[in-house]
Amino acid sequence: MDTDALVDAVRDGELRLHELEAHADADTAAAARRRIVADAADTSLETVGEYAFPADDAEPNIENMVGAAQVPMGVVGPLAVDGDAIDGEPYLPLATTEGALVASVNRGCASMTAAGGATARVLKNAMTRAPVFRVAGVAEASETAAWVRDNVESLASAAEATTSHGELRDVTPYVVGDNVFLRFAYDTKDAMGMNMATIATEAACEVVEAETPAELVALSGNLCSDKKPAAVNSVEGRGRTVAADVVLPGSVVEEYFGTTPAAIAEANTRKNLVGSAKAGSLGFNAHAANTVAAAFLATGQDIAQVVEGANAITTADVRDGDLYASLTLASLEVGTVGGGTKLPTQAEALDVVGVRGGGDPAGSNADALAEAIATAALGGELSLLGALASNHLASAHEELGR
Numbered sequence: 001m002d003t004d005a006l007v008d009a010v011r012d013g014e015l016r017l018h019e020l021e022a023h024a025d026a027d028t029a030a031a032a033r034r035r036i037v038a039d040a041a042d043t044s045l046e047t048v049g050e051y052a053f054p055a056d057d058a059e060p061n062i063e064n065m066v067g068a069a070q071v072p073m074g075v076v077g078p079l080a081v082d083g084d085a086i087d088g089e090p091y092l093p094l095a096t097t098e099g100a101l102v103a104s105v106n107r108g109c110a111s112m113t114a115a116g117g118a119t120a121r122v123l124k125n126a127m128t129r130a131p132v133f134r135v136a137g138v139a140e141a142s143e144t145a146a147w148v149r150d151n152v153e154s155l156a157s158a159a160e161a162t163t164s165h166g167e168l169r170d171v172t173p174y175v176v177g178d179n180v181f182l183r184f185a186y187d188t189k190d191a192m193g194m195n196m197a198t199i200a201t202e203a204a205c206e207v208v209e210a211e212t213p214a215e216l217v218a219l220s221g222n223l224c225s226d227k228k229p230a231a232v233n234s235v236e237g238r239g240r241t242v243a244a245d246v247v248l249p250g251s252v253v254e255e256y257f258g259t260t261p262a263a264i265a266e267a268n269t270r271k272n273l274v275g276s277a278k279a280g281s282l283g284f285n286a287h288a289a290n291t292v293a294a295a296f297l298a299t300g301q302d303i304a305q306v307v308e309g310a311n312a313i314t315t316a317d318v319r320d321g322d323l324y325a326s327l328t329l330a331s332l333e334v335g336t337v338g339g340g341t342k343l344p345t346q347a348e349a350l351d352v353v354g355v356r357g358g359g360d361p362a363g364s365n366a367d368a369l370a371e372a373i374a375t376a377a378l379g380g381e382l383s384l385l386g387a388l389a390s391n392h393l394a395s396a397h398e399e400l401g402r
């Protein structure tokens with residue numbers, strides 16, 4: 001069917017809005033939907049319809065497609081970083097609408113380059129899924145938890161039969177009365193791993209139900225914890241736990257931020273540590289989520305997981321007149337395969353970092369992406385702390401952000 005016929009069919013009630021791809025190619029379906037939606041709202045979706053990839057390519061990623069939301073993309077870098085997985089000194093694409101953000105992160109990265117570079121390491125790699133089971137009471141809960149602790153290997157064989165890449169690393173039982181939660185943790189290699197972990201966990205749950213009194217209530221019981229602020233992710237980690245640090249000589253701090261190591265360290269203590277504690281925050285940082293969100297948008301990550309990406313602690317201390325600063329992200333959920341990573345602009349962005357697709361060895365590309373994001377986010381922390389310490393935040397946003 002062509003666009004006109006699809007529009008008429010929806011208006012006549014013969015087709016539902018989400019059924020158009022069964023009768024036309026994805027671009028024609030999107031064009032018809034655009035016309036229906038634009039007419040209903042008495043508006044135009046002309047720009048939304050000017051996307052630069054075949055709609056077919058986006059079929060696994062979107063339903064009821066009308067076009068694309070285009071977000072400007074900038075770059076920061078080159079990132080001078082000594083990492084375990086990252087190669088060379090790549091640029092990192094950031095997509096955002098916040099003026100001054102890219103400039104700020106770039107300033108922090110430039111300061112780290114001037115200081116000889118940062119260091120970054122992935123400390124842990126564990127994507128989690130935590131189903132909740134019903135039992136009769138605490139006796140059965142205890143029995144189930146004990147069985148699980150003794151049988152992780154048989155759960156691993158069931159889980160790993162569903163994937164050629166994922167490896168079950170751990171299963172931690174949590175009991176609340178007649179509820180048993182099992183927090184499964186996987187090495188998902190280069191995939192962010194939420195689909196992979198969910199499918200694998202479903203298979204393991206069948207074994208739990210067969211061998212214990214526990215009955216599955218929900219495959220996700222919120223102790224995972226996906227896309228919600230949660231202390232468990234801050235403490236135990238989720239996805240990649242990754243840290244970056246740097247020592248900036250006092251002269252570099254003065255040159256790039258117009259302030260001193262002591263002033264940045266004090267701003268960090270009073271703002272990021274004391275202020276965050278008083279606020280009851282899980283994020284003891286200035287704006288790690290800014291870099292995480294912009295990098296996620298650019299490289300095809302699941303944007304809702306910026307929630308977990310904000311679980312980060314920034315430290316800053318004066319060492320012999322220099323500034324030592326670090327950023328540790330407890331739960332950075334990234335992948336270079338799966339999700340939105342295959343979409344054309346996102347895949348190009350991954351190419352800029354040199355991490356498109358599966359790594360060699362598997363997992364190394366996602367590790368490298370995590371190291372790049374952590375390094376850039378540390379740059380963002382340094383720059384914003386510097387701006388606050390020198391009282392330049394408002395003026396910077398007056399000049400660049402409006």
Ligand SMILES: CC(C)(COP(=O)([O-])OP(=O)([O-])OC[C@H]1O[C@@H](n2cnc3c(N)ncnc32)[C@H](O)[C@@H]1OP(=O)([O-])[O-])[C@@H](O)C(=O)NCCC(=O)NCCSC(=O)C[C@@](C)(O)CC(=O)[O-]
Nearest residue numbers: 100101102103104106107110256286287383384387392396
């Ligand atoms: C805006 C700057 C960077 C100016 O800073 P400046 O020192 O005047 O800039 P400069 O012209 O002297 O250049 C210094 C370096 O900045 C970079 N730079 C400079 N300009 C650009 C540009 N146009 N494009 C790309 N890079 C730029 C670049 O790296 C350059 O070094 P070079 O490479 O030339 O050797 C600075 O004032 C700044 O960083 N301010 C802080 C702004 C900021 O961090 N905003 C973050 C968002 S705020 C928010 O969302 C969260 C918040 C604040 O609510 C969280 C909280 O509660 O704390």
Ligand SMILES: NC(=O)C1=CN([C@@H]2O[C@H](COP(=O)(O)OP(=O)(O)OC[C@H]3O[C@@H](n4cnc5c(N)ncnc54)[C@H](OP(=O)(O)O)[C@@H]3O)[C@@H](O)[C@H]2O)C=CC1
Nearest residue numbers: 163164165189190191192193194195196198302338339358
């Ligand atoms: N299901 C859910 O509950 C949730 C899903 N999501 C969505 O899940 C998606 C991400 O899930 P994810 O599992 O990462 O992606 P995919 O579902 O796209 O699966 C990726 C698959 O790629 C294969 N693969 C090929 N090469 C590699 C490699 N080098 N390393 C790892 N895997 C490789 C694996 O297959 P194999 O396993 O056969 O080895 C893996 O399962 C996103 O779209 C996200 O929005 C987000 C939150 C919750």
